[in-house]
Amino acid sequence: MSELLRVDNLVKHFASGGERFGAPHQVVRAVNEVSFTVERGCSMGLVGESGCGKSTVARTLLRLIEPDSGSIVFDGIDLRRASAAQMRTLRQRIQIVFQDPYASLNPRRTVRQTLEEPLRVHGQGNARAIAKKVADTLLDVGLPVDVLDRYPHEFSGGQRQRVGIARALVLDPELIIADEPVSALDVSVQAQILHLLARLRKERGLSFVFVSHDLGVVRQFCDTVSVMYLGRIVESGPTRPLLDAPAHPYSRVLRDSSPVPDPGARIRLSKIEGEIPSPTRLPSGCAFHPRCPRAVEACMTEVPKLDELASGRRVACYFPVTAGDAKAISDGLPTAT
Template identity: 55%
Template sequence: MTEPLLQVRELKTHFPVRGGLLGRVRGTVKAVDGVGFEVRRGETLGLVGESGCGKSTLGRTLLRLVEPTAGSIRFEGRELTGLSQRELRPLRRRMQLVFQDPYASLNPRMTVRDILGEPFAIHGLERGREREAKVAELLDLMGLPRDALGRYPSEFSGGQRQRIGIARAIALRPDLVVADEPISALDVSIQAQIVNLLVDLQRELGLTYIFIAHDLKIVEYVSTRVAVMYLGRIVELADAADLYRKPRHPYTQALLSAVPVPDPERKRTRIILQGDVPSPLAPPPGCPFHPRCPYAMERCRRETPPLYALGNGHTAACFLVEDEARKVTPAGPDAGAPQSVGG
């Protein structure tokens, strides 16, 4: 079996909160708190969860745009967390980000020619006519006209701007692309076009995606596997088909119950969660989901559940699946032993 393209272990990203005249640390926001997973080359890992769960922070931490507090990020077996910015530069071209907002992510003072030529200039690749040819090729891939080269971002629609942002991300043919809610700022009529463009580019260029979104139907369409985040942790991870067919974690079940069903004859029981997501500045003890969970037990208030292995790569951080995990794990001295919280 080939080595995963990306391996993450016990990754944490904490932000100190300062206050008072002396700026002393008054608390810590645990935006990402012990996350672990692997991404295989050519697949799409969907990352879902409510706003504020840490999805975007995790995506930026993986690319070292936000510095991790602890943990391991390995890209093709090479540890990234200890590298200096200078040592990271050669790897930057192989890991890119598609931003959420196409209006804010493009420099309004640069033409499309300059925006798409900038990655080549930064990394000292292609000059003159060769760079011009590469930029024109990117426009063709995006379905944009060649006369767009001399125009500014303000002259394009939201969907066209996002195509320019995607073109910039894939300009150097990266191996890994983190797409941070790439369609949430777009009109519904344009979202499907951008999603299909990303799928086509993956097939044509062999890209690997981490696709961050809150639209569960879109995530189901594009993803090979799906990770569900809650309050800085992954609470369930599985193949997309398995997770949507039989979610194990109560939080995942609640999220999926809110997805509209296109068949009027098919009824789905909606699970309404009580209360709001707790603050990452003061997470609850025990299972972070227990204040809103309809199945919470006394144990949930005291202990933090690990990610239990349920077979076929399906894991869930919930004590309700502990017995199922024991049946899956072969008998032996470690029978029923869960995976670490970091995955």
């Protein structure tokens, strides 16, 4: 497989607050030197707790939020160097599906108007060709053409998300940024939407950056996964090996806290103390060290690099978890020496 997207050292900080009453501006370090690749026809999952920066990464890929530094290379084209006119053309090839389909759809526009607009903006055919493309795309996402003149409030949550997916597909993109596309839906509807996305991926050869906090969804849909903590990727690799045996202590905590769809399963939760540090006051060294039972002095002073652990696996940890360490981590015991 060939590489479609490469992100290197992506950084995005936000100013927070103001200098009222003598208080200085604070800087929210939302994304810190994030790097990953997406192969053609593959899905890369980006996971982590709320506030870790994964949705900010998703929006910077399309420059809906301008990154501060780093590179975003799509099919050999550096998106950060692209002009507004070039980005307009490139956005035909990269589309986004948002978390909340109701908020992302214009309540004053019918489905027909919502789907026709991108085609008209990009000059994709005459009125007859546009009408056929809209009808075909709507059928492809499992909605009948008789809904074309309805408004978003007339649909269920799952149907609205299908409209959002149709809007992303109507320009025949190569890459879709899916930002928590099923988290606002009921579990049964989630399964339907995931099945739809998997079918479209197979039939159209789509690639995905799939943002989610649900590891079960990521396990089902993604080929590779990157785990984020406070703006940094702390571990990445093939999905099943990583989730079956996480090497970073935070990845293991995240995996152990994920619900298991088996009432009879015995769940052993990893013990962890302390609260997540503020993104405006990140600790020195590894940001996870105040909560990590394995932390030593080096963890407190130097940020570990995302180094290769095994074939396709990378971890940013001075003392990666091994199979023999797993029980100790679950018991909250330090094992590094």
